[in-house]
Amino acid sequence: MGARITGMGSYLPPKTITNADLERLIHTSSKWIVQRTGIKTRHHLNSDDDPAIMGIEAGRDALSQAGVSPNEIDLLLVATNFPDMICPGSAPFIAAGLDLDQTPFFDIKAGCSGFVYGLVVANGLIHSGGFQRILLVGTEALSRVTDWADRKTCVLFGDGAGAVLLEGAAPGEGILGSALHADNDKALLLYLPAGGTKFPATESTVKNGDHYLKMEGAGVYRSAVPMMESSTREAVAVAGLHLSDIDWLIPHQANIRIIHSLARRLHLDKDQVIINVDHAANTSTASIPIALDEAARAGRIKHGDLVVMTAFGAGVTYGAVLIQI
Numbered sequence: 587m588g589a590r591i592t593g594m595g596s597y598l599p600p601k602t603i604t605n606a607d608l609e610r611l612i613h614t615s616s617k618w619i620v621q622r623t624g625i626k627t628r629h630h631l632n633s634d635d636d637p638a639i640m641g642i643e644a645g646r647d648a649l650s651q652a653g654v655s656p657n658e659i660d661l662l663l664v665a666t667n668f669p670d671m672i673c674p675g676s677a678p679f680i681a682a683g684l685d686l687d688q689t690p691f692f693d694i695k696a697g698c699s700g701f702v703y704g705l706v707v708a709n710g711l712i713h714s715g716g717f718q719r720i721l722l723v724g725t726e727a728l729s730r731v732t733d734w735a736d737r738k739t740c741v742l743f744g745d746g747a748g749a750v751l752l753e754g755a756a757p758g759e760g761i762l763g764s765a766l767h768a769d770n771d772k773a774l775l776l777y778l779p780a781g782g783t784k785f786p787a788t789e790s791t792v793k794n795g796d797h798y799l800k801m802e803g804a805g806v807y808r809s810a811v812p813m814m815e816s817s818t819r820e821a822v823a824v825a826g827l828h829l830s831d832i833d834w835l836i837p838h839q840a841n842i843r844i845i846h847s848l849a850r851r852l853h854l855d856k857d858q859v860i861i862n863v864d865h866a867a868n869t870s871t872a873s874i875p876i877a878l879d880e881a882a883r884a885g886r887i888k889h890g891d892l893v894v895m896t897a898f899g900a901g902v903t904y905g906a907v908l909i910q911i
């Protein structure tokens with residue numbers, strides 16, 4: 587027995603930042619941002635907002651959609667790259683906000699592929715028989731690690747959270763195939779240098795901006811499409827299916843050009859690809875569950891549809907999961 591999704595939820599902070607807002611802050615143009623990335627707006631927390639609120643709201647939505655109360659969950663998994671605190675991470679704060687009592691929790695850090703990795707972890711744990719209901723949250727407060735002096739990165743990211751409740755599936759339902767991979771040679775394509783144990787916080791790390799996200803955009807771009815293409819093909823093959831069987835593709839929402847190029851290489855119709863990068867920007871681990879929840883609530887993705895979710899991100903990690911909704 588594997589896992590199926592029985593509830594979905596998402597949360598985007600109410601404050602939106604448009605490209606025109608960015609034009610007033612940095613040397614950029616809305617035209618450049620839209621042409622290069624497809625992004626028109628992104629959502630940001632206010633500076634005094636608690637980041638945990640995003641995962642709590644998304645998790646609450648997923649539980650209420652499934653009609654499951656918080657004390658019926660066996661495990662909370664939180665995929666995030668920029669936790670509320672380096673220790674103890676994000677999961678305990680989301681668990682507290684959801685009023686989970688003694689429920690175990692842990693964070694998963696696997697770059698922007700964290701949600702896809704989380705699906706595979708949850709599927710395995712449910713398959714093992716030790717867990718019946720796992721709440722998987724992808725949440726990211728990227729505005730808190732954005733360098734506003736770096737126009738190559740600051741236009742790309744947004745805040746948000748998405749969540750799914752996973753429960754046992756009958757054979758032939760739920761997660762049907764998956765593929766996870768990584769390439770450690772590319773660890774420094776996307777990273778946040780300081781604040782960990784290698785470069786603890788000092789006056790000079792703060793002065794140098796080493797607590798902000800750094801990215802080698804062109805390198806990421808070159809790797810992203812072939813990585814998501816190969817893992818998508820592999821996940822579909824593992825399930826014994828063909829790309830022509832797939833109803834929907836939900837790629838990590840990093841850049842519209844990456845998404846279109848992936849769809850072309852997979853010979854999928856543009857209308858089969860779920861896209862929300864235009865209004866949510868890149869929300870890292872949250873991007874796929876937010877896009878899934880929005881598409882399901884809009885009546886596009888329906889019960890029984892075959893959906894491939896694929897991502898790449900810091901590490902670099904990449905992978906795909908094929909799931910029947």
Ligand SMILES: CC(C)(COP(=O)(O)OP(=O)(O)OC[C@H]1O[C@@H](n2cnc3c(N)ncnc32)[C@H](O)[C@@H]1OP(=O)(O)O)[C@@H](O)C(=O)NCCC(=O)NCCS
Pocket residue numbers: 613614615618619622623698737738739741776801803804806807810840841868898899900
């Ligand atoms: C970031 C990204 C949009 C940049 O696009 P690009 O076409 O590679 O652009 P470049 O970095 O080569 O820069 C091209 C020019 O635009 C300029 N530029 C960069 N950011 C700009 C901005 N926000 N506004 C205006 N101009 C900008 C550069 O300075 C450069 O100018 P120059 O030629 O005079 O030096 C693109 O590389 C990308 O999307 N990469 C993948 C990022 C990603 O997916 N990250 C998430 C991983 S999970």
